[in-house]
Amino acid sequence: MSEKKSVSMMGILLVAVSSILVIDTVAASAIIGPSAIGWWVLFFFVFFLPYGLVTAELGTTYKDEGAIVDWVNRAFGRGSAARVSWLYWVNYSLWVPAVYYMFAIIAAQLMGLELGPFAIAIFATAMTWLTSYIATFDVERLTWIASLGAIFKSVIMVILGVGGLYVGFTNGFANPFTIWDTLPSFGDGGTYLPIIIFNVMGFEIIAGAASTFKDPERDIPKATVLGGILITFFYLLASLGILAVIPLAEISDSSGVIDAFQLVFGTSGGAQILVYVIGVMVLYTLVSNVVTWAMGVNQTVVYAAQQGLMPKMFEGVSEKTGMPTTASWANAWMGTATMVAYLVMVDRTGNEDLFWNVFSLGAIGLLASYVMMFPAFLKLRLTDKEAVRGYTIPGGTPVAVFCSVVPTLILLGGLVFFFWVPGSPMDMEYFYTVGAGLLIAVIGGEFLIAKANREHRARTDQKSVAAE
Template sequence: MEKGKKFRLFDAVLMAVVVVLVVESVAPAAAIGPSQFFWWGVFLFLFFLPYGLISAELGTAYDDDGGIYDWVRRAFGKRWGGRAAWLYWVNFPIWMASLAILFTSVIAQVFPVHFGTWINVVIQLVFIAGVTFVSCYPIADSKWILNLAAIAKVFIMLSLGILGIYVAMTKGVASSFTVKTMLPQMNATSLGYISVILFNFLGFEVVTSMASEMPNPKKQIPQAIIWGGVLIVIFYVFAAFGIGVAIPSDKLSTSSGLMESILLLIGEKNWFVVLIALLFMYTLAANLISWSAGVNYVASHAAKNHDLPAVFAIESKKTGMPTGATILNGVIAAVLIVVSPLIPNQNIFWVFFSLNVVALLGSYILMFPSFSKLRKIDPDTARPFRVPGNQLLIFLMTWIPVVLLVITTIMSAVPLNGTAEEINGKVPILIGTVITVILGEICIRFAERSGNKNSKNGQSTKK
């Protein structure tokens, strides 16, 4: 192994698991109902496989720190690259805010303490501060955090599945698992959660961002995608079955559903429930830490090319980490937490979580066409891993995922049936999405003007 190369294949597979396997999204996916198994199967072949293969090709052919931003910029120019970088980055602080809320929710569910609203806000701010602090240091130096989190996630998923099988065999199931119920249910409620399944598949390009830490990234990254992907799909489906055994989908809470399922499957609060809760809370922080380097390096790289404001390009002189983007994560998440008690929606976790999902899916809508175009305009770049297939297959692998991303994004943010429940649930998400896009355009244009100004000043100095 080369000196200084800290990530082996085993570490890469574990990182794929800890990055892609997000335990908190199992309950929202399970809220779809038994038909979720149909969607898992469809998206596995129509989205996950193309996405994994395309990520492997792009990640090994263009292996700098820009990631998805660099791919889109090369294909469609600076502004589109800036938009991809913004959407990819801004989902993170929104996600951090949602997990901070979930963190205190788990405490309230399992432990005999009941805090007021503003005490919860303080705890959530401490959670955000802790994640932000750890994220300011190289992820490779904290890989034990990620490895432990991967083990914790696997343990939680297996526990849900095994308990579900046991309860199903001894007491029966809360949901009806029949051929009819597992076929697609075309109602606005279940369709509104489908985007979570796509979200549950995302994150492999974060693994490619660790290429510089791997002794043989061109070989290890595709291997990590294949092995990590197989494990991830198995764990998601297994855990979703356990939740379905415990709670009917129409009674399932997107925020508290996982721990409620554990409590119902066990039947009482005991040491095992407490253990699951502690592991769950730990994985919430580890999720964010595992994603932080990838999203912040992308934003930093974009800022260095004047496609995002210069604050994103600030780096630690000691570690080289993108501390400007990292601290901004914490600041924005903290602001969202402080204003969250004022938002007129009972499920604040779902408002923030779904807004994060919409922003992240938006960046991937730009990624797939970039793959196809780079094949055409940059055929001479070496591609150590190349997606197999003829021209028709490449076309389908590019555009079917785009169609799925667009449709599921609309379903998540746009009211479809006009009921008061759906309007109250989705209008805050839609408004948040519009605000997020507008802020992104402002940042991109500001960075563009600053870059042009610096360029002119540089030319004037030379003259």
């Protein structure tokens, strides 16, 4: 990555909003029901804020571009770091096709078309390859793409929230909104609770690109706190807007956002043009989100390869821009394989609406990759006393323990909830299809880690011989 320090505080904030604020899972969050409001507020204090503060401390203390991989490596060694690097990278490669699955659905909805599974797979695969190419651009252009995406996301969520609430107050709300309804509860939408956790992940992307920031010690903590408040506000507002106009049972996790806009603006000619414009903005935000995550994820796997945690082939970067190339094209191949698997599932099950299955593959890998990060923070805080910390979470050891233990427990609970919600029967078809995909990903990772270990030993032996 370019070493030019060109990204300001506002740039960091926009990258944070672009990477964390996502449109593709807003509808899924709303499916939780009015209790999503209570969950969002609760998770802000017990997960989102501690998570942001942890990454701010780690990112201003350990400034290698490996971010989460570097932190886990320092705390727990090569084995744990290698598995985190694989889960962190592969979750992105599995998640991108889910984003473009939704892209295809929304694009077809705007054009009045209905795409079959084969057309969706072709479209999603083509977009995956396109953004893998874009991800090799220089960091300045990628930051502009991310910044425009952040602005679009903010505008979309404000319009969705304010418009939905206006319709609710004037024509009646589609769902009840008593104080009791908004308190956290499992309910029928409990399966989607991990979405709230997934929706706030991404602060470490900022730390992973710290070498491009003008003043990371000053700007990262500020951007983290301000970004956390803004992101939570936007998610809450958008969820309220959807719940105000669409009955809970009718919310679609893949088309719910555009459905809500159509109900907010109506069906007149002018209104349809406005919905179309907003829809195009939504599509752009999906692309910008994929590109923004690529900035952090692929740079992290390059770092892992340089440390011998992943195979040497992942070290490839563009001579012109310094951005990862091998990892980016590997993203495209993984995305292609995921969409082929999607077509196989459709043929086997007859269920064409498998957005949640495709999405879950990546989301579970992402949550799993963070499980080691919070304990790593606590261990480094307690044992690495000599480190110069650009920012330290206030409150001493008790607050540090809270910021480590509570988010870790929430992550573990989120992983369980992806498969089973207390009080609800387990969907065995979903369990087997998603579980099989995850098992394949884990086995593939172990093969790559074994290859990386062999390469690392060979390089170490060569250095030893040369030293003699």
